[in-house]
Amino acid sequence: MGGHLTEMLRIIEALELPEKPLYITYNGNAENVLKEAYFIGNMGKIRNIPWGLIKILVILLKERPKVVISTGAENGMFAIFISKVFLRSKTIYIECSAQVNNPSISGRVCYYFSDLFFVQWRPLLNCYGKRAKYGGNLIFGNL
Numbered sequence: 001m002g003g004h005l006t007e008m009l010r011i012i013e014a015l016e017l018p019e020k021p022l023y024i025t026y027n028g029n030a031e032n033v034l035k036e037a038y039f040i041g042n043m044g045k046i047r048n049i050p051w052g053l054i055k056i057l058v059i060l061l062k063e064r065p066k067v068v069i070s071t072g073a074e075n076g077m078f079a080i081f082i083s084k085v086f087l088r089s090k091t092i093y094i095e096c097s098a099q100v101n102n103p104s105i106s107g108r109v110c111y112y113f114s115d116l117f118f119v120q121w122r123p124l125l126n127c128y129g130k131r132a133k134y135g136g137n138l139i140f141g142n143l
Contacts, residue, residue, distance in 0.1 A: 004096060007071040009033070011094065022063050024056060024079055043074040057082055065089055070110065072096040077106035084113040092116040095124060097137055103127045 005025055012021050023037035038059045043052035056078050060068075068083040069092045070076030076093075083089035093110035095103065097120045103111075111117050111128055118135035119125055125132055 004071045004073050004076065005033075007094065007097060008069070011069065011071070022065060024059055024075055026073075026075065040075060043078070049074070053078055053082075057086070060087060067092065069094070070106075072104055072106045072110075074106065077109050080110045080113050090115050093118070094135065095119045097121070099124060101127075 008023075020036075023034050025034065025037055025039060026042050027039045038055075040052055040055045041048055043049050052075065056075065060079065060082055064087060065083065067090045068079055070080050071094045073096075080091045080093055084091050091110075091114045093107065093114040093116070095107045095118065099107060099119070100121045101123050103124065107119075107128075111132065114131075117128065117132050119128065119132055120135065120137040122134050125134055
């Protein structure tokens with residue numbers, strides 16, 4: 001299980017949601033942790049993006065989430081974009097904890113499509129505009 005999903009699981013645990021969350025994540029070892037999730041292929045390669053976008057669009061149109069939270073990577077970036085543009089969902093993006101001094105590509109894109117945008121390291125606030133907020137670190141706590 002990767003870092004993005006680990007961070008998301010910590011967020012969901014802390015939120016104590018009244019409803020069961022919907023997960024869209026990569027195929028891989030996450031199937032052992034998330035029994036009821038949508039699994040799609042890694043879209044890190046350009047040739048995988050069109051099919052991945054279609055899958056995410058179909059999932060989101062079927063589920064119609066009111067709020068979409070992402071901790072990054074391609075799947076999350078595309079889910080934020082599609083949710084905001086096509087469904088008018090509320091969107092929350094949390095920059096990955098691996099990004100300490102430099103913004104990620106998905107963070108740079110999601111900054112413009114997120115209703116709430118958080119960074120996990122204070123130095124990263126200087127890389128984004130005024131809408132970015134420091135939320136503490138999900139893995140290490142507030143350092």
